[in-house]
Amino acid sequence: MEYKLTHRAYFASLKKGKLLGLKCSDCGTVTCPPKMTCQECTGTNLEIVELKGTGVIKTFTAAYVTSLGRENEAPYTIVLVELDEGPWIMGNLVDIDPRKVTIDIIGRKVDAGFKTFAGDTYSNGDAVRPLFSFVD
Amino acid sequence: MRRVCVVGGGHTKFCFNTPKSGIELFSEAATEAINLSNLKPKDIQALYMGNVFGDIEEGQSTIQIYAANDIGCFNIPASRFEGACASATIAIRDAAAWVGGGYFDIVLAGGTERCTAMGTPLATRFFAACSDGRYEFPSGITFPSVFAMLTHLYSKTYNIPLPKLKETLAGVSVQSHFYGARNPLAQFQKEITKEQVLGGAFVSTPLQLLDCCPFTDGAAAVVICSEEVAKKLTPKPIYIAGFGQASSGKMSAQSKYLPRLYAREYSVKQAYSMAKIEPKDVDICELHDCFSTASLIAAESLGFAEFGKASELWDKGETKHTGKRPINMSGGLKSKGHPIGATGASQVHDVCKQLRGELVEQGRQVDGAKVGLIDTLGGDGVIVSLVLKNFAD
Numbered sequence: 209m210e211y212k213l214t215h216r217a218y219f220a221s222l223k224k225g226k227l228l229g230l231k232c233s234d235c236g237t238v239t240c241p242p243k244m245t246c247q248e249c250t251g252t253n254l255e256i257v258e259l260k261g262t263g264v265i266k267t268f269t270a271a272y273v274t275s276l277g278r279e280n281e282a283p284y285t286i287v288l289v290e291l292d293e294g295p296w297i298m299g300n301l302v303d304i305d306p307r308k309v310t311i312d313i314i315g316r317k318v319d320a321g322f323k324t325f326a327g328d329t330y331s332n333g334d335a336v337r338p339l340f341s342f343v344d
Numbered sequence: 345m346r347r348v349c350v351v352g353g354g355h356t357k358f359c360f361n362t363p364k365s366g367i368e369l370f371s372e373a374a375t376e377a378i379n380l381s382n383l384k385p386k387d388i389q390a391l392y393m394g395n396v397f398g399d400i401e402e403g404q405s406t407i408q409i410y411a412a413n414d415i416g417c418f419n420i421p422a423s424r425f426e427g428a429c430a431s432a433t434i435a436i437r438d439a440a441a442w443v444g445g446g447y448f449d450i451v452l453a454g455g456t457e458r459c460t461a462m463g464t465p466l467a468t469r470f471f472a473a474c475s476d477g478r479y480e481f482p483s484g485i486t487f488p489s490v491f492a493m494l495t496h497l498y499s500k501t502y503n504i505p506l507p508k509l510k511e512t513l514a515g516v517s518v519q520s521h522f523y524g525a526r527n528p529l530a531q532f533q534k535e536i537t538k539e540q541v542l543g544g545a546f547v548s549t550p551l552q553l554l555d556c557c558p559f560t561d562g563a564a565a566v567v568i569c570s571e572e573v574a575k576k577l578t579p580k581p582i583y584i585a586g587f588g589q590a591s592s593g594k595m596s597a598q599s600k601y602l603p604r605l606y607a608r609e610y611s612v613k614q615a616y617s618m619a620k621i622e623p624k625d626v627d628i629c630e631l632h633d634c635f636s637t638a639s640l641i642a643a644e645s646l647g648f649a650e651f652g653k654a655s656e657l658w659d660k661g662e663t664k665h666t667g668k669r670p671i672n673m674s675g676g677l678k679s680k681g682h683p684i685g686a687t688g689a690s691q692v693h694d695v696c697k698q699l700r701g702e703l704v705e706q707g708r709q710v711d712g713a714k715v716g717l718i719d720t721l722g723g724d725g726v727i728v729s730l731v732l733k734n735f736a737d
Binding site (some may be wrong): 243272 | 485
């Protein structure tokens with residue numbers, strides 16, 4: 209059985225500013241990032257849907273020590289965002305200096321853009337992650 | 345399943361920049377384990393070995409077959425187990441299952457790792473590879489970042505002001521070093537202060553350098569036997585009375601439960617049930633303290649405190665060897681060190697010593713310890729739990 213939405217197709221869409229998810233026709237749960245099965249009921253009766261890209265910051269960190277080759281990105285802020293449709297996804301946060309980010313950003317509403325990670329020796333190509341900014 | 349025991353164990357000194365290869369480290373620990381079990385290499389029927397990054401650290405894949413040959417265990421099945429930081433615990437759990445099921449009588453299980461050969465940037469890259477590589481690594485996730493995010497979430501979820509939580513977490517690291525200083529095999533044998541922890545450089549906010557375990561080189565191994573064989577080899581067999589293992593998906597997919605790592609609750613429930621014990625019966629626990637916060641999160645899911653309340657265990661000193669809930673008397677990953685492919689075997693090795701009462705002179709013996717729990721986490725969500733007892737039920 210083939211994937212309804214592969215990581216390549218998900219990234220290609222995100223590069224056009226469209227965040228895609230998979231809505232389960234059996235239980236209604238939205239899964240994002242994509243998987244073979246519904247994260248809630250494990251069903252495979254999934255439909256590709258465009259998500260609003262808005263959500264709320266649930267947690268974060270400002271990272272100072274990075275992986276090889278990503279030193280010039282540091283420091284950067286990683287966030288886990290609960291999307292309006294339900295799933296949590298990981299991305300980065302702009303609009304605030306990582307050196308000044310505090311726990312007060314938890315609960316703030318954000319909107320997803322995107323940023324490409326060019327890839328490294330081990331990543332099998334590039335990737336795209338959501339780049340969030342504040343909407344309030 | 346028939347009864348399964350740990351007989352002898354071996355453990356190298358944990359350190360930075362070992363001049364030895366992964367095979368040499370493992371062979372030293374393994375030969376010590378075989379000798380202390382009063383066995384010969386020819387008696388070992390299988391080798392189950394944890395190793396995560398031998399390929400990258402020293403260009404050595406399939407390390408288990410060369411290790412088997414090095415220690416003189418010719419022609420046996422040798423299998424490598426990879427479950428990130430839980431690799432050796434998986435190997436030991438599988439050894440217990442295969443011996444318990446009656447297929448083997450004597451299995452050597454353990455692990456080896458030379459993390460420091462990678463250097464911090466490459467090691468950070470490959471530890472991050474134990475997170476989700478497609479959807480979470482692109483955001484720059486590192487392993488400290490995973491637990492850093494869990495720390496902020498823990499503070500928010502349980503309404504503990506971050507400065508108060510940080511104070512407790514500093515105390516967790518201070519205790520780890522207190523016991524590491526008393527463990528001659530530990531990587532760090534020096535005590536630290538809360539001020540040093542809270543004055544350290546930020547690795548990933550709010551975690552500072554001394555909230556984090558080090559990169560480590562080292563190996564550990566134990567001999568796992570049927571009870572029948574074990575009784576012929578040692579007057580003090582340690583019983584593997586229960587085990588469990590569970591897994592979960594990428595961090596974001598665990599949103600229903602975070603900051604709890606639900607796989608741990610699933611795994612330890614299996615182990616407690618099999619061993620017919622409850623959390624209150626555990627006399628000594630070695631849990632996966634890769635970061636200071638990880639200790640609190642683990643202690644709660646293992647049933648030692650209500651969710652959000654584990655701070656009290658450390659704040660009140662209950663986690664010391666004289667307390668009601670002794671945790672990480674070896675110094676833990678934080679101070680003893682964390683050679684990821686070997687860590688679980690190291691935890692088992694130390695708990696066996698506790699259950700045999702061999703650590704009095706080191707000043708970290710839990711008086712009268714009879715039941716031990718091992719908890720190891722790999723990546724975002726491999727958890728293995730082992731219950732050890734110094735008596736047969």
